[in-house]
Amino acid sequence: MRPRLFGSLIGASIAAFSLAPQTVGASMLENQLISAAETGDPDKVKALLKEGASIEARDASGATALLAATHENRVDAARALIEAGADVNAKDKIQDSPYLYAGARGHLDILKLTLANGADLKSTNRYGGTALIPAAERGHVETVKTLIEAGIDVDHVNRLGWTALLEAIILGSGGEKHIEIVRLLIKAGADVNLADGEGVSPLTHARQRGYGKIERLLADAGAR
Structure with missing residues (x-):
């Protein structure tokens, strides 16, 4: 029984190791996507999405790439993400979404993009306000x-x-x-x-x- 158990453990370890690069690779892609959005590089955003980066990946604060772009008022990057299907209502840990943040900060171009792509007018921030x-x-x-x-x-x-x-x-x-x-x-x-x-x-x-x-x-x- 012990050889079988040892063999099972070895097999599980090998399987886990084989999956690890894929997991790390995906995380790296998504981190790069959020960074590209934040710095306002729409071409990089598009390239990373083609490589398989998850458009709704989140950073430690719960912000998506679109919210990161909105924080910095990066209109072209935000447009690239929205055109690719990013959720304009996705909230972070403090209940900000791209739509709500754009409205609160007066980022008018991004606000208009969110309104044209499904912004929820009834959604509220952490203070319960629209x-x-x-x-x-x-x-x-x-x-x-x-x-x-x-x-x-x-x-x-x-x-x-x-x-x-x-x-x-x-x-x-x-x-x-x-x-x-x-x-x-x-x-x-x-x-x-x-x-x-x-x-x-x-x-x-x-x-x-x-x-x-x-x-x-x-x-x-x-x-x-």
Whole structure:
């Protein structure tokens, strides 16, 4: 029995060894794919995909190659990955996806690519917010306009109890970009009386911060 057992162990070891180069090779390809996406090399991305690199491979943070490209706003690499079928809604460990990150950071070209290729407008980030909410907060006017035109819910409430309108006021600067975002949200039908979790209205927040132009926009839209 012992010789048989020894032989079985040897056979298993040889089989495992024979598989190891393939596993390592695949990992190397996928690491190279993520690196090529991050540095913005679409030709390398395409070549690695042809060699068999998994398009949905993830790094230690859970980011796919497409999310890595989105982090650095590498439009051509992102386009190559999306055209090859990359999932624009694939989330990393902190619940960012290419679509959500592009929206939050104002990476407009990549955002438009994700919207044209299956972006889930209802998907939410780790704060329970849609892409529109951080875009409004950070003053990304064209991003807000693009998301509104795509049909996103302008009155979605995140876990903080805030809508895009509230975040534009509470976390915005009160400057021209945030004034324009408030105007866009009102035009899109945002509820100007939808208060935060403590019952404080957008108008009250604007008034408390001395944002006169925003206050007038809200009042003209029926805010109380």
